[in-house]
Amino acid sequence: MQGTLDLLILKTLLSAPVHGQGVARIIQRQSEEVFFVDHGSLYLALQRLEDRKWISAKWGVSENNRKARFYSLTPKGREHLVEKTSEWRRLARAMAMILDAPLEG
Secondary structure (H helix, E strand, C coil): CCCCHHHHHHHHCCCCEEHHHHHHHHHHHHHHCCCCCCHHHHHHHHHHHHCCCEEEEEEECCCCCCEEEEEEEEECHHHHHHHHHHHHHHHHHHHHHHCCCCCCC
């Protein structure tokens, strides 16, 4: 659904700066391998989030000693995350009510 990847990325960056590859791994691990983030999609999303000022990026060195961009959540991004998380929870509750409802008729 629209905005899913953005929300997952913002949530991943909530606690600490993470490089792109790390974002993809965290999403995959936390979803118990349900979500696999294509690198092309990931970097387009990271650029979009940076353009919207929801994240910022700084160059650093990754755990395997390679140069990498580390992404951080901005205050504006945190605000958007809170808003969208609330919307997604409402949608998930509504879906669950429909999927768990007994069949009518």
